[in-house]
Amino acid sequence: MSSKLVTIVAGVGAGTGASVARKFAKTYPVVLLARNPENFESLAKEINSSGGKALGISTDISDSSSVKKAIETIKKEFGDDVGASAAIFNASGGFLRKSFLELPEDVFTTSMNVSATGGFLFSQATLPLLLKGVEQKSEHPPSLIFTGATASVKSNARMASFAPGKWALRALSQSLAREFGPQGIHVSHAIIDGVIDIPRTRELLKDLGPEAKLSADGIANDYWWLHTQPRTNFTWEIDLRPAVEKW
Amino acid sequence: MSSKLVTIVAGVGAGTGASVARKFAKTYPVVLLARNPENFESLAKEINSSGGKALGISTDISDSSSVKKAIETIKKEFGDDVGASAAIFNASGGFLRKSFLELPEDVFTTSMNVSATGGFLFSQATLPLLLKGVEQKSEHPPSLIFTGATASVKSNARMASFAPGKWALRALSQSLAREFGPQGIHVSHAIIDGVIDIPRTRELLKDLGPEAKLSADGIANDYWWLHTQPRTNFTWEIDLRPAVEKW
Amino acid sequence: MSSKLVTIVAGVGAGTGASVARKFAKTYPVVLLARNPENFESLAKEINSSGGKALGISTDISDSSSVKKAIETIKKEFGDDVGASAAIFNASGGFLRKSFLELPEDVFTTSMNVSATGGFLFSQATLPLLLKGVEQKSEHPPSLIFTGATASVKSNARMASFAPGKWALRALSQSLAREFGPQGIHVSHAIIDGVIDIPRTRELLKDLGPEAKLSADGIANDYWWLHTQPRTNFTWEIDLRPAVEKW
Amino acid sequence: MSSKLVTIVAGVGAGTGASVARKFAKTYPVVLLARNPENFESLAKEINSSGGKALGISTDISDSSSVKKAIETIKKEFGDDVGASAAIFNASGGFLRKSFLELPEDVFTTSMNVSATGGFLFSQATLPLLLKGVEQKSEHPPSLIFTGATASVKSNARMASFAPGKWALRALSQSLAREFGPQGIHVSHAIIDGVIDIPRTRELLKDLGPEAKLSADGIANDYWWLHTQPRTNFTWEIDLRPAVEKW
Numbered sequence: 001m002s003s004k005l006v007t008i009v010a011g012v013g014a015g016t017g018a019s020v021a022r023k024f025a026k027t028y029p030v031v032l033l034a035r036n037p038e039n040f041e042s043l044a045k046e047i048n049s050s051g052g053k054a055l056g057i058s059t060d061i062s063d064s065s066s067v068k069k070a071i072e073t074i075k076k077e078f079g080d081d082v083g084a085s086a087a088i089f090n091a092s093g094g095f096l097r098k099s100f101l102e103l104p105e106d107v108f109t110t111s112m113n114v115s116a117t118g119g120f121l122f123s124q125a126t127l128p129l130l131l132k133g134v135e136q137k138s139e140h141p142p143s144l145i146f147t148g149a150t151a152s153v154k155s156n157a158r159m160a161s162f163a164p165g166k167w168a169l170r171a172l173s174q175s176l177a178r179e180f181g182p183q184g185i186h187v188s189h190a191i192i193d194g195v196i197d198i199p200r201t202r203e204l205l206k207d208l209g210p211e212a213k214l215s216a217d218g219i220a221n222d223y224w225w226l227h228t229q230p231r232t233n234f235t236w237e238i239d240l241r242p243a244v245e246k247w
Numbered sequence: 248m249s250s251k252l253v254t255i256v257a258g259v260g261a262g263t264g265a266s267v268a269r270k271f272a273k274t275y276p277v278v279l280l281a282r283n284p285e286n287f288e289s290l291a292k293e294i295n296s297s298g299g300k301a302l303g304i305s306t307d308i309s310d311s312s313s314v315k316k317a318i319e320t321i322k323k324e325f326g327d328d329v330g331a332s333a334a335i336f337n338a339s340g341g342f343l344r345k346s347f348l349e350l351p352e353d354v355f356t357t358s359m360n361v362s363a364t365g366g367f368l369f370s371q372a373t374l375p376l377l378l379k380g381v382e383q384k385s386e387h388p389p390s391l392i393f394t395g396a397t398a399s400v401k402s403n404a405r406m407a408s409f410a411p412g413k414w415a416l417r418a419l420s421q422s423l424a425r426e427f428g429p430q431g432i433h434v435s436h437a438i439i440d441g442v443i444d445i446p447r448t449r450e451l452l453k454d455l456g457p458e459a460k461l462s463a464d465g466i467a468n469d470y471w472w473l474h475t476q477p478r479t480n481f482t483w484e485i486d487l488r489p490a491v492e493k494w
Numbered sequence: 495m496s497s498k499l500v501t502i503v504a505g506v507g508a509g510t511g512a513s514v515a516r517k518f519a520k521t522y523p524v525v526l527l528a529r530n531p532e533n534f535e536s537l538a539k540e541i542n543s544s545g546g547k548a549l550g551i552s553t554d555i556s557d558s559s560s561v562k563k564a565i566e567t568i569k570k571e572f573g574d575d576v577g578a579s580a581a582i583f584n585a586s587g588g589f590l591r592k593s594f595l596e597l598p599e600d601v602f603t604t605s606m607n608v609s610a611t612g613g614f615l616f617s618q619a620t621l622p623l624l625l626k627g628v629e630q631k632s633e634h635p636p637s638l639i640f641t642g643a644t645a646s647v648k649s650n651a652r653m654a655s656f657a658p659g660k661w662a663l664r665a666l667s668q669s670l671a672r673e674f675g676p677q678g679i680h681v682s683h684a685i686i687d688g689v690i691d692i693p694r695t696r697e698l699l700k701d702l703g704p705e706a707k708l709s710a711d712g713i714a715n716d717y718w719w720l721h722t723q724p725r726t727n728f729t730w731e732i733d734l735r736p737a738v739e740k741w
Numbered sequence: 742m743s744s745k746l747v748t749i750v751a752g753v754g755a756g757t758g759a760s761v762a763r764k765f766a767k768t769y770p771v772v773l774l775a776r777n778p779e780n781f782e783s784l785a786k787e788i789n790s791s792g793g794k795a796l797g798i799s800t801d802i803s804d805s806s807s808v809k810k811a812i813e814t815i816k817k818e819f820g821d822d823v824g825a826s827a828a829i830f831n832a833s834g835g836f837l838r839k840s841f842l843e844l845p846e847d848v849f850t851t852s853m854n855v856s857a858t859g860g861f862l863f864s865q866a867t868l869p870l871l872l873k874g875v876e877q878k879s880e881h882p883p884s885l886i887f888t889g890a891t892a893s894v895k896s897n898a899r900m901a902s903f904a905p906g907k908w909a910l911r912a913l914s915q916s917l918a919r920e921f922g923p924q925g926i927h928v929s930h931a932i933i934d935g936v937i938d939i940p941r942t943r944e945l946l947k948d949l950g951p952e953a954k955l956s957a958d959g960i961a962n963d964y965w966w967l968h969t970q971p972r973t974n975f976t977w978e979i980d981l982r983p984a985v986e987k988w
Contacts, residue, residue: 064352100426101374105311108367112359116411120355127348141984155418157426164363164415164422171402171414179347179404181984197973211972218974225966231952231984232938233959238979243882243922243972388737428737444726458725465727472719478705478737479691480712485732490635490675490725558846594920595868599805602861606853610905614849621842649912651920658857661912662905665896669905673841673898 011091015198023220025052033059062113083132086143095162115165134184143227146173193241258338262445270467272299280306309360330379333390342409362412381431388433390474393420440488505585509692517714519546527553556607577626580637589656609659628678635680637721640667687735752832756939764961766793774800803854824873827884836903856906875925884968887914934982
């Protein structure tokens with residue numbers, strides 16, 4: 001495998017992003033993108049001190065110049081001809097579960113800017129690197145993976161500041177899967193349907209037992225599985241939920 | 248029926264918007280919103296000179312201050328306590344059917360701004376008027392209707408500057424249907440799956456016969472039908488296509 | 495309009511079937527199919543005594559010889575060259591909302607026989623008559639309408655003796671819409687998502703007010719609306735639910 | 742791991758079924774069900790002679806007494822308290838891609854009997870064994886996996902003898918996932934969207950290159966991946982298609 005293939009993860013925090021980064025870091029150098037350096041600093045240190053290679057870059061994924069700078073930083077670090085083994089979009093704007101008429105406009109637009117425009121900018125920035133991965137005949141087909149949610153396929157009352165962005169992101173991923181699959185890139189969309197087990201959610205669903213929440217490491221394993229599927233057997237979409245989840 | 252109920256149509260052009268305005272103008276005063284006054288001027292004149300009442304307002308549906316001004320203009324014309332019988336969102340940003348890596352960012356964001364943010368702003372502006380329609384016990388449940396497309400449910404290659412916005416709009420409509428249905432407002436989403444028969448499309452599909460394109464007046468009839476459904480029988484979604492359409 | 499066009503309704507009971515029959519009987523002679531003559535006798539009498547024309551035929555819709563006999567009876571009554579203006583499949587097998595391991599096999603197969611095989615047999619029997627309606631240039635495109643349910647698109651726990659048959663029927667309707675639309679026949683599927691207001695459901699949802707249940711006459715109006723759509727504007731699928739329904 | 746856990750595969754032929762059996766046979770004794778013993782005899786020999794354990798049973802999956810006999814045979818061989826690690830339904834009735842009016846009734850009903858009733862009977866027969874797997878605290882959650890197709894989610898013209906059965910099976914799998922997930926059983930549905938590379942399809946899609954067809958071994962790997970997901974991260978549905986597939 002070429003040393004010139006990196007995995008880029010956008011939206012690194014306490015949950016899925018960090019687990020995915022750790023998982024892919026066992027095989028590839030990883031680039032960690034988050035707006036707030038606090039979100040990747042200790043993770044980068046952890047990976048770098050345990051035999052992996054991680055580069056954190058403070059990036060506003062909804063801002064094209066910030067995303068461009070991130071790519072420049074990647075090239076400075078890994079060479080102009082760097083390719084990508086995987087690019088994983090795990091960012092989400094905040095949202096408010098409020099009556100529609102009480103939603104501030106900026107909550108809606110920030111959510112759209114991160115989920116939709118952010119997904120667009122991240123894809124345009126990483127696809128050329130993923131295509132280089134194809135040229136370099138990477139062991140596994142280069143992967144572009146998007147993290148979705150229950151709200152990617154169902155738009156409930158009071159979810160108007162979240163679901164539209166997630167539906168837009170899912171549409172983006174489907175269009176890209178159809179365009180770039182034949183070019184050798186594996187585009188996937190994962191519907192995370194449940195609460196992820198992270199420090200912030202520790203108190204939730206406790207009465208349903210220790211397996212009522214999604215494991216972030218489990219999600220990372222599933223993303224790795226998607227990554228290792230051969231060209232003959234690409235999965236566009238999977239759903240993931242705890243066994244006890246109501247759906 | 249109260250004279251204080253108006254129908255507001257956003258996105259009035261040569262096709263669906265104009266037909267819908269004409270249809271609803273037979274029963275209600277209509278407000279025509281379009282960025283370019285050329286798109287509503289002759290239509291307003293036509294309606295006003297044939298016994299109806301139409302008010303055109305130049306509005307950028309993706310700009311909150313412009314939308315607010317439009318509502319102020321409506322209140323100046325029809326009274327502060329004006330209610331709405333129907334609000335119909337028919338706007339669409341332009342798009343380019345291009346390879347994803349050739350899409351300019353502003354084409355993507357403009358499309359999102361019109362379809363998603365525009366839908367949001369239009370809904371926040373008109374729902375208070377629709378709720379007044381409920382209070383005034385309008386003959387038919389006040390209607391909020393969104394115009395969708397094939398790309399609202401299918402995201403093909405090279406459609407990344409169109410489908411994400413349409414999926415976002417569909418998500419918005421579903422969330423609003425669930426929140427405002429119980430409050431007496433009928434929220435619908437129409438999937439227009441085919442070419443609409445307007446001057447600009449005259450040369451398309453000619454070999455398939457005179458019925459290969461959707462009739463804009465037909466769409467308007469269907470929106471009127473949705474509008475007249477009673478509270479016991481609300482339709483959220485319909486698809487509409489010519490009999491000969493492949494799908 | 496030719497006197498030779500009849501509307502055939504399968505699954506006539508206290509609710510949708512009877513309302514649909516009454517509605518279409520205002521324009522066409524109607525044929526009422528039900529296994530048990532008690533389900534159509536008084537309705538046929540009512541229609542025949544109020545200026546319409548109704549013919550009830552005891553038919554087991556899941557039995558091909560019974561369906562064939564019904565068509566022979568129709569031809570005997572209306573002539574060998576009789577065509578159909580509409581054919582409406584409203585039959586449903588019974589089901590048990592039970593744990594899957596307690597479901598008797600015959601409950602599952604009876605449900606499949608009515609919903610899936612019944613839909614197949616009804617369609618094969620009525621499509622030749624509907625095609626005659628096309629030849630005779632009926633005023634409205636001949637319609638083949640299938641009644642679905644919430645369980646046509648969602649398969650909940652304990653619904654295994656109902657949902658599979660309804661999904662199968664929806665699939666049948668989609669395939670037929672694609673094959674026979676271009677031949678001028680309008681195939682539709684209605685998702686009835688809620689409780690229908692009939693004597694048997696009188697006590698249900700009372701606390702939600704008088705509009706918490708679907709009106710069977712309202713459904714019939716919607717079927718009639720589908721029937722009158724022109725060839726340029728066919729709807730395959732609509733959903734129908736009370737404004738207050740949770741979904 | 743208990744020696745009392747077997748994997749049962751229904752619908753063993755040249756493609757997916759055989760690959761799945763070989764894959765699971767590396768860990769579990771496998772039971773091979775097919776109507777025609779020719780479909781499992783050489784495979785059973787191959788597995789038994791290469792260190793695995795396979796038992797072939799001639800079974801008509803659409804016939805409840807035949808399915809019951811198969812379970813009795815399994816218990817005779819592996820003990821009355823045998824449990825199942827996985828049960829994989831891979832059977833499909835034949836179908837004809839014909840104009841709907843030319844479809845013989847028995848082609849439709851045979852397809853329904855295998856896909857829908859067969860899925861029902863197989864599930865009722867294997868779920869008690871899968872529940873024993875839960876009791877025995879199997880290493881991986883016992884899995885019930887159904888093989889779907891493009892026609893499980895799309896019902897094209899001329900597919901009326903195939904799609905309805907596949908939609909019914911998908912509905913069954915969704916209902917079972919919701920009922921038995923909380924009981925610790927992992928129910929999945931795989932949408933196989935493309936041509937599988939088996940001797941019978943050797944000449945198909947040759948011009949699209951060696952990766953234009955799905956690998957049956959790849960599908961088996963994916964089923965194994967589904968099988969090894971922990972209770973916190975169950976996938977109900979995946980799609981699988983070659984990178985170059987149009988969809």
